[in-house]
Amino acid sequence: MSDAPHPHGPVPKESVWDYPRPPRVEPDARRVVVRHRGVTLADSRACRRVLETSHPPVFYVPREDVRSDLLSRSPGATVCEWKGAASYWTLVLEGHTVRNAAWSYEDPAPEYRSIAHHFAFYPGRVDLCLVDGERVRAQAGDFYGGWITGEILGPFKGGPGSTGW
Secondary structure (H helix, E strand, C coil): CCCCCCCCCCCCEEEHHHCCCCCCEEEECCCCEECCCCCEEEEEEEEEEEEECCCEEEEEEHHHHHHHHEEEEEEEEECCCCEEEEEEEEEECCEEEEEEEEECCCCHHHHHHHEECCEEECCCCHHHHHHECEEEECCCCCCCEEEEECEEEEECCCCCCCCCC
């Protein structure tokens, strides 16, 4: 993580325990960049951020700001009790494959229509995710895809012993 001051002034701390349930979607104009093997997969200032109790935020990048030509639909899906059916996407880049590097909600529940056709990337499955130049840390575990930055306070669901939270 960067120790440099935030370019727009101090960023207030956010506890994931203050986030709502059911989750809330909010626009986020900070620059989000996703890279893998030196290739920029996503670059946007028009993301949606989903906030849910006990989870670091997830950034959903508009499809037009993603190199979707490098993604192909993975078999299978999961269902979120709030957002609906999630589709998964495999990244194929220079002969290198990352299964389920991203996910999307193609036809989410009405309250979550603003994230339809946006991609969310697992920060632990690609080389680099940045929010306004700050390197993101991945949420623990292999299911949730939260993005941990300096302003986000835990503890976070996903790590060992947090299944029942």
